[in-house]
Amino acid sequence: MGVQLFSPRGMMQPVPYHHVAVASGSRHVHVAGQISRDEAGRPVASGDLRGQVAQALRNTARGLAGAGASFSDVVRLTFYVTNWAPERIGDFMAGVDDVAGELGLPQPLPPASLIGVDYLFEPDVEVEVEATAILD
Template identity: 70%
Template structure:
């Protein structure tokens, strides 16, 4: 396997994600920000949990197109509009909704959740980027 994820002693545990990933391989896969839209551009969900779930589905589709899976992911970045700590339960509900379906490891790959004022369209609540390494 080209990716090893772990959380070293001295970093907060447990967390819903590993703090460190080491990738060894020569083929890097970068999936651009994915949102809760179908291939035809139609919006899928209005709530944060639903948008997180579908954005992760689209991320999985992007990874698969490059011959990768979430097992190959070294980093996920989530951008969430008008973030507040009390939204974490709804956010994680979206992750949990699709984790088994998509083979999303638990804990997840190293991840960042970045609060932003808004994204490229007013109805987009979350965007997900992924970086993977395969051999």
């Protein structure tokens, strides 16, 4: 299976992600929204967007690994962030950077969307991450 990530000429730059992913393969892996919880369901990094982004990405990596995938197979990431404001981008990206090497996150990221929401399903949850990967 191959994933090709790129940003065609003329698309907005710089951004911390590629605009396009082209993948060949027949198995789709969809990882449900992952949040900042440990395996026992206890909150991790309450009140800390940076820490929550990092933990949610770690949990996403575990979901991918369970299906035999990794971030190198990911063609789409969707981030939902509560109380989003542009000045939060530094903490958000710091959380990504904190785990990029550990998790093998490509830099720039695969195509990604960051969607601001009023709230997620529990009051301490500030970020949720969904991933789509393609495997042979």
